Amino acid sequence: MSSFSEKTISTNSIFEGKVISLQVDDVELPNGKMGQREIVKHPGAVAIIAFTAEGKLVLVRQFRKPLEKEIFEIPAGKLEKGEDPLQCAFRELEEETGYTSKQCELLVTFYTSPGFADELIYVYEAGELSLGEAHTDEDEFVEVVAVTLEEALEMVKKEQIHDAKTMYAIMHWQVKKLTKNE
């Protein structure tokens, strides 16, 4: 199998933000020609699939400025520098929803946008939840809701759920129900 890898000739840093950075790389393509790649570097993130005692999925409603609309997502957040993803999962679940869990199991990791960004997301499933109090970041405004599978599927149709990690959570939920024959 031939390699499609691209050799980096130079990297130009365009922007260094608090969360992401943007660089433009000149690359040599497999056919020997030159090309350019616009790349966003991201620290990575975690997302948590959490079910209430009634078996509903915990979602947060928030305004997403890049999309200019509100959507419902599973709780998630960025990794802080050097932070262990599991600890980040415990922290984000509590901060965003007020729920705590003593155990979280890593289900999968995936790249969110491999065409232009290196963001890797770790998706956990939380064990039994206890309810405390949410304390979101000062620039974070969210509402916590819990939905049934039927409600979640309807929200996908209406594009109220419109991101890949939450779609994954719903798929995971469906598979889980099928294998349990619920």
Ligand SMILES: [Mg+2]
């Ligand atoms: Mg968040």
